[in-house]
Amino acid sequence: MQTMTGRTIGKALSVKRPKLRRHEELVGYLMASPTLIGILLFSVIPVFFSAFISFTSWNMMSPWEWVGLANYKTVFHAKMLSTIWTNTLKYIAIAIPGSIICGLLLALALNTPIRGVPLYRMAFFLPNITTTVAVCVVWTWLYDKNYGFLNNALSVFGIQPISWLSSRKWAMTSISIMSIWQAMGYDMIIIAAGLKSIDETYYEASRIDGASFYKQFARITLPMLTPTLFYLLVMHFIGFFQMFDAAFVMTSGGPGHSTTTIVMHIYNVAFTYFRMGEASSYAWILFAVVFVITIVQFLLQDRWVNYDA
Template sequence: MRKNNTLWGYIFLTPQLLGLIAFALIPLCFAFVLSFMNWDGFGAKTFIGLDNFMGQFKNPVFWKALWNTVLYTILYIPVGITLSMVLAIALNKIRGKELYRIFFFMPVITSSVSVGVIWMWILNGDFGILNQFLANFGIDGPQWLTDTRWVMVSIAILSIWWQLGYNMVIFLAGLQGISSSYYEAAEIDGASKFQKFRHITLPLLSPTTFFVTIMAIIGSFQVFDQAFVMTSGGPAKASYTLVYHIYETAFINFRMGESSAAAMILFVIILIFTLIQFRVSKRWVHYEG
């Protein structure tokens, strides 16, 4: 029976495994090989060694895209994760929490194009809803999507709203995994709500926080849809992200080798940040024993 269950397990895993190999591993290997080639997507490939990588490091547009991506990450990660955690804690014990979860999760399953178009209207500097709301308080709202100082902030605001429900659901799962006996013991000892949050909720929620942080960092370095739909990388490349640079280099300028080199650099950056997080996590992630 055990062998039979194992066989069925492999049978059910096979489609997912084949998809992973066909649509992830093989393209990754092809992109790695292509990063050492000069190819326009149609003609013959020519091996040029590290020239594509050196070209990217000397390209000011690449550094501009990298800085915009890092700026977006800095804007998105702390606020997005904090709001998701606070919202999950607020919804964890209230009545009708299932209905609230549905409402907050609905944007997550909405297409990026639809979300981008809606927020283009919301953030319109002349007649957008947000600036109209700010005007009620005597605040003259900025040109969110056409001002180089505000465009990345705008994209970060959209992303925080868009992914809030996803991270919230993960935090809710983590909260429900914390045994109520810890809180009961703390109440007997006279602990306040803040003390219970500080000494019970935060430490026992740290594995969930670690997971959400890792996934959010990986996702933030791959931001593309929002900038593509809302600003096309503008104004003056102020929202020109690293993945946008990879897309434009490959499918607009048809420099596949340079695009693959940029993709490999992005892969290494994400890998380094992930490894650093795993290293640092040993100091603040506490697993319930």
């Protein structure tokens, strides 16, 4: 009904008064133009420009010299490439499952008919909106080897002080834990929305059939949540691959290069050494990999994501 009136008016205009129809078109383009111009200026053109830079040896001072694939060769032969990939993969291997599982458990607990749900939700979501730089300073203090709260608390159980941020072994794990703390509230909210959309009749029917709580979870809740989990997985792969702030503030990429992530390395190559061409080729390799992972995730979703309402 709604669309019909709209379409009827549109059709009437286009048939009887082509001038007005053209006017309508023009207004449409005009009102859409700011963002169209915006993405052209700040996304489309920069993407091509970035590709161009990656084929030059430009360092902000030098003339633009075309070097073909030389930057990509340099990058693929650089030792740093495997280091930053290992670091980033280690980070997402902990942070993605960690935050989704924590978010799922919290959402399930808040989906029960208990009191105080809004208060709990407020508490769990708080870390997500707070300034990363500020909470990283706070976590650096909690993680402090000699006086930090964490080691002090662990010493009660006779555990020797752990070099949370100052050892190669622990640094990336420590940052991942902080990230889980920051991300789980977001996942909780998205999953809670997914839980709300599951039709109550499924549970009623299964209760009549005498299904246990665990069976309900495994056979109804989890399958029905797969679209939500898929969404979170895709978003986190894109987002966590670009981690920068936390490692920059908490460890500056150290000790050694044990917490240097891909984006941090791009930042260093570009804005510390001004090797813009090389940095751009790093950025494109990252883009390509994230793109391929996202496509693969979409291709694999048939195997586990359930879209039956």
